Amino acid sequence: MEEYTKNTTREQLELKLGEQLNALISASHALNVRTAARFDSTLQPAAFLIIRWLFSFGPTNATVLAESTAMDRSSVSRLVNQLKRLGYVKSETSPDDRRGVLLSLTELGRQQTMDALIEKESTFYKRISKWENSELEKFIKLLNKFNGNECQ
Structure with a gap:
């Protein structure tokens, strides 16, 4: 690891x-692309962003998916239709608004996601496996601060 001295300028550090x-x-x-391929190598990695979002946050509508994944609505619609044809995503009438449609993972989609994420997580766990708990705690605290979540 590189050492920084008092002579290191702020600009150099930044x-x-x-x-x-x-x-x-x-x-x-790169890891997300590999994980997407592990999920289903026939899909574009962008489709896995939708899968990952639904896995993490649960059922939602296409508008929220588009906003949350920074994709345009037509791309989300095309990818969701492909995911539905492959049996990974289903759509149901919203219980809150009978005219609305909620998208969610099927059991197959959920299982495939868990299998793909196990490999992704193992990569991260391998990198931190030799860290002391105090190093990991400091890293988490600094990332929280960097992400603007100092209060958490």
């Missing part, structure tokens, strides 16, 4: 932070 964040984002993206 550049080093940018490099590390870029490395994290790039590695995370």
Whole structure:
């Protein structure tokens, strides 16, 4: 690990932070693409974003999915239709608004997601497996602070 001295300028530190964040984002993206392929290699990785969102947050409508995944509504609609044809997603009438439709994972979609995420999580767990609890706690605290969640 690189040592930083009192002579290291703020600008140099911010550049080093940018490099590390870029490395994290790039590695995370590559891992997400591999996880998507593990879920179903015939799908575009964007389809797995929808699957992952439904897995994490539960049933929702297409508008919320589009906003939450930063995709346009037509792309979400096309991907959801493909996921429905493959048996990963189902649509049901909303209990709150009988005209609305809620999208959710099928049992097959849920199981495939869990199987794919086990591999993804093992990559992260392997990276932190030799960390002391105190290092992990500090890392979590700093990430929380960086993400603007200091109160949590």
